[in-house]
Amino acid sequence: DIVLTQSPDSLAVSLGERATINCKSSQSVLFTSNPKNFLAWYQQKPGQPPKLLIYWASTRQSGVPDRFTGSGSGTDFTLTISSLQAEDVAVYYCQQYYATPLTFGGGTKVEIK
Amino acid sequence: QVQLVQSGAEVKQPGSSVKVSCTASGVTFSSYAFNWVRQAPGQGLEWMGGYIPMYGMIDFTEKFQGRVTITTDETTSTAHMELSSLRYEDTAVYYCARVPQYYNAENKIHFMYGMDVWGQGTTVTVSS
Numbered sequence: 001d002i003v004l005t006q007s008p009d010s011l012a013v014s015l016g017e018r019a020t021i022n023c024k025s026s027q028s029v030l031f032t033s034n035p036k037n038f039l040a041w042y043q044q045k046p047g048q049p050p051k052l053l054i055y056w057a058s059t060r061q062s063g064v065p066d067r068f069t070g071s072g073s074g075t076d077f078t079l080t081i082s083s084l085q086a087e088d089v090a091v092y093y094c095q096q097y098y099a100t101p102l103t104f105g106g107g108t109k110v111e112i113k
Numbered sequence: 114q115v116q117l118v119q120s121g122a123e124v125k126q127p128g129s130s131v132k133v134s135c136t137a138s139g140v141t142f143s144s145y146a147f148n149w150v151r152q153a154p155g156q157g158l159e160w161m162g163g164y165i166p167m168y169g170m171i172d173f174t175e176k177f178q179g180r181v182t183i184t185t186d187e188t189t190s191t192a193h194m195e196l197s198s199l200r201y202e203d204t205a206v207y208y209c210a211r212v213p214q215y216y217n218a219e220n221k222i223h224f225m226y227g228m229d230v231w232g233q234g235t236t237v238t239v240s241s
Contacts, residue, residue: 040227042158049208049231050150050158061229093158097212097224101174102148102160 002026002096006105012113019081021108023094028074029057031098038098041070041079044107045090053092054079086112115139117209117232124238130197133235135209140230142190143167146212148228149181149194151205161207163222164192165215172222199239206234 003026013019029038037057042050052061054070057077067082081088089112094105120134135147149161162173164183173181182195196203210228217223 038224042227044158049210049234050228051231052227052229055227055229061227095158095160095227097227100163100172100222100224102163102224104158104160107157 001101002029002099002103004094004096004103004105006092006094006108008108009106010109010111012111013081013084014113015086016083017113019084019088019110021079021092021094021110023072023077023079023105025075025077025096029096029098030074037073037077038096039070039072039077040095040097041068042093042095043088043090044093050093081110084110084112115211115230117211117230119207119209119232119235122236122238124240125199126241127199127201127239129199130195131199131203131237132193132195133207133209133237135192135194135232137190137192137211140190140211142185142187146215146222146224147192148210148212150208150210150228152208152234153202153205156205159205161194163212163224165217165222166192168217170217170220170222196237199237201239204237204239206236208232208234 005024007022039057041054044050058070069080091107143166146165148163184193209232211230214225
């Protein structure tokens with residue numbers, strides 16, 4: 001199974017500042033024949049289901065603000081919130097869809113400092 | 114507007130079974146793949162498995178093999194996920210989620226997208 005390790009487990013950022021979340025995969029999720037990275041990012045607020053933010057590692061889902069940026073390739077990925085807003089307080093998960101079983105990272109909790 | 118609406122909360126005894134329903138509206142049910150994801154209290158997300166109505170294909174993690182059954186009713190665009198032999202550690206919120214793109218290669222599901230529409234979640238509590 002592909003293991004996704006997120007870091008940090010939590011972070012506190014001031015409003016308007018940058019938040020950076022890392023996701024490391026135990027094996028490459030780059031499908032060389034397309035070539036695309038089979039990795040997604042989700043945001044989950046308390047009491048709500050996850051919301052898809054990013055797919056193909058860097059493509060923003062429709063309606064997602066452009067302060068959310070996904071980057072990386074192969075085994076190392078990053079989700080950046082360029083200017084943290086109060087409504088961005090949530091837990092963020094990466095997920096690979098390169099192979100089943102699909103797996104998620106352990107989550108990163110983002111709070112306001 | 115695409116929506117997935119799940120059945121209500123359940124309280125079950127250990128050893129029993131639970132059936133969670135997921136009804137799709139605003140979407141052609143058979144055109145997409147649907148995943149089941151669960152989240153234990155205070156924990157992260159765990160993929161249980163996926164189902165493709167068009168092919169009647171199911172792919173579940175080894176952990177749930179033999180304990181999970183998927184049935185569908187195409188007339189109501191509803192998928193039912195039944196989990197048997199319930200244990201205390203099955204206490205969780207269960208979500209269904211749509212994957213809009215996939216392909217079938219050699220009878221294996223390959224997902225080509227993240228999970229873009231989610232149900233509201235169904236809380237299953239296993240308690241004696």
